[in-house]
Amino acid sequence: MDIEYVRSRFIKHFDGLTGSVYASPGRINLIGEHTDYNGGFVFPGAIDKGMIAELRPNGTNKVRAYSIDMKDYVEFGLNEEDAPRTSWARYIFGVCREMIKRGVDVKGFNTAFAGDVPLGAGMSSSAALESTYAYALNDLFGDNKIDKFELAKVGQATEHNYCGVKCGIMDQFASVFGKEGSLIRLDCRSLEYQYFPFNPQGYRLVLLDTVVKHELASSAYNQRRQSCENVVAAIKQHHPKVEFLRDADMTMLEDVKNQVSAEDYMRAEYVIGEVQRVLDVCQALERDDYETVGAKMYETHYGMSKLYEVSCEELDFLNDIARQCGVTGSRVMGGGFGGCTINLVKEELYDTFVTRAKEAYKEKYGKLPKVYDVVIADGSRKLC
Numbered sequence: 001m002d003i004e005y006v007r008s009r010f011i012k013h014f015d016g017l018t019g020s021v022y023a024s025p026g027r028i029n030l031i032g033e034h035t036d037y038n039g040g041f042v043f044p045g046a047i048d049k050g051m052i053a054e055l056r057p058n059g060t061n062k063v064r065a066y067s068i069d070m071k072d073y074v075e076f077g078l079n080e081e082d083a084p085r086t087s088w089a090r091y092i093f094g095v096c097r098e099m100i101k102r103g104v105d106v107k108g109f110n111t112a113f114a115g116d117v118p119l120g121a122g123m124s125s126s127a128a129l130e131s132t133y134a135y136a137l138n139d140l141f142g143d144n145k146i147d148k149f150e151l152a153k154v155g156q157a158t159e160h161n162y163c164g165v166k167c168g169i170m171d172q173f174a175s176v177f178g179k180e181g182s183l184i185r186l187d188c189r190s191l192e193y194q195y196f197p198f199n200p201q202g203y204r205l206v207l208l209d210t211v212v213k214h215e216l217a218s219s220a221y222n223q224r225r226q227s228c229e230n231v232v233a234a235i236k237q238h239h240p241k242v243e244f245l246r247d248a249d250m251t252m253l254e255d256v257k258n259q260v261s262a263e264d265y266m267r268a269e270y271v272i273g274e275v276q277r278v279l280d281v282c283q284a285l286e287r288d289d290y291e292t293v294g295a296k297m298y299e300t301h302y303g304m305s306k307l308y309e310v311s312c313e314e315l316d317f318l319n320d321i322a323r324q325c326g327v328t329g330s331r332v333m334g335g336g337f338g339g340c341t342i343n344l345v346k347e348e349l350y351d352t353f354v355t356r357a358k359e360a361y362k363e364k365y366g367k368l369p370k371v372y373d374v375v376i377a378d379g380s381r382k383l384c
């Protein structure tokens with residue numbers, strides 16, 4: 001996907017004039033899943049797949065938006081009551097509203113956009129879309145006065161207020177802050193972050209996409225968040241300083257075992273373990289110890305599957321294949337309920353693993369998984 005592709009559609013669809021073009025990427029996450037809204041650590045990186053949008057102010061108070069991939073056109077106003085019904089357009093509308101709430105004088109514009117980050121694969125296509133428009137509106141209408149963290153928060157608030165997903169900050173943060181060749185460890189409580197150059201000698205990162213997306217993923221996501229908050233409320237009665245599960249440990253959790261549901265207990269057990277695993281992985285990376293990194297990834301998969309219960313049969317199947325093939329690390333990536341596994345594979349095993357996974361998956365589910373090699377790339381930017 002390139003600028004010319006988007007530009008040619010923009011010109012054709014509107015009045016023949018060109019505008020400004022912006023891009024934002026999707027993301028991977030090496031480890032640290034469902035930790036962001038618990039104030040914990042995440043370890044994502046932006047990828048070489050994302051969204052590109054062209055925009056041109058149109059002198060009205062209407063947004064005229066064209067989705068090139070869906071060949072769908074939606075027009076909407078900029079007031080709260082003008083919210084469009086079409087789900088892709090709600091992301092753009094939400095970003096407009098959140099920018100307006102932050103004092104940006106957003107006016108009407110024509111826009112067309114396209115993307116090559118797969119939808120619903122756990123690579124944050126929606127965050128890529130939000131970041132693209134947040135970055136663009138800041139440039140076109142806001143004199144770039146909104147800082148990068150706030151742009152990420154605009155995307156997150158769009159999810160919360162216009163799309164019904166109570167997500168954390170990881171996806172939008174990674175999309176805005178991405179840097180070529182580096183993963184970023186973010187402390188979601190303090191918002192401190194650190195770039196980690198990631199170029200493991202002798203290993204490759206590959207995503208295997210189950211090509212399944214389960215219905216109700218967003219409501220199940222919100223329920224997981226609610227479970228975490230229930231446990232925090234119980235622990236807080238004994239330890240008033242605990243604001244997030246990040247601040248709790250297993251002893252504190254044990255102490256409230258009888259006050260929380262068995263399900264909420266399991267959820268919290270996973271999160272407390274996962275927060276620590278991110279730190280363990282960072283330490284292991286500093287000594288090039290990829291065996292430990294991989295072992296932690298398998299632990300995460302186990303926790304997401306059995307304790308947090310956000311995996312699915314197809315993801316577990318691909319994880320089992322990875323283990324059987326001797327892959328160093330493998331786990332479900334992102335929110336779960338479908339999407340991809342992320343795999344840390346020794347170079348020499350790569351071909352065997354990918355071939356075996358494709359064959360076995362096809363045999364069992366009658367379709368091929370999609371395979372994506374990970375290239376870690378830059379975050380939100382203006383292209384021209």
Ligand code: GLA
Binds near residue numbers: 032167169171336
């Ligand atoms: C989704 C959310 C993120 C994060 C992940 C799980 O991608 O948007 O905020 O919670 O799930 O780690």
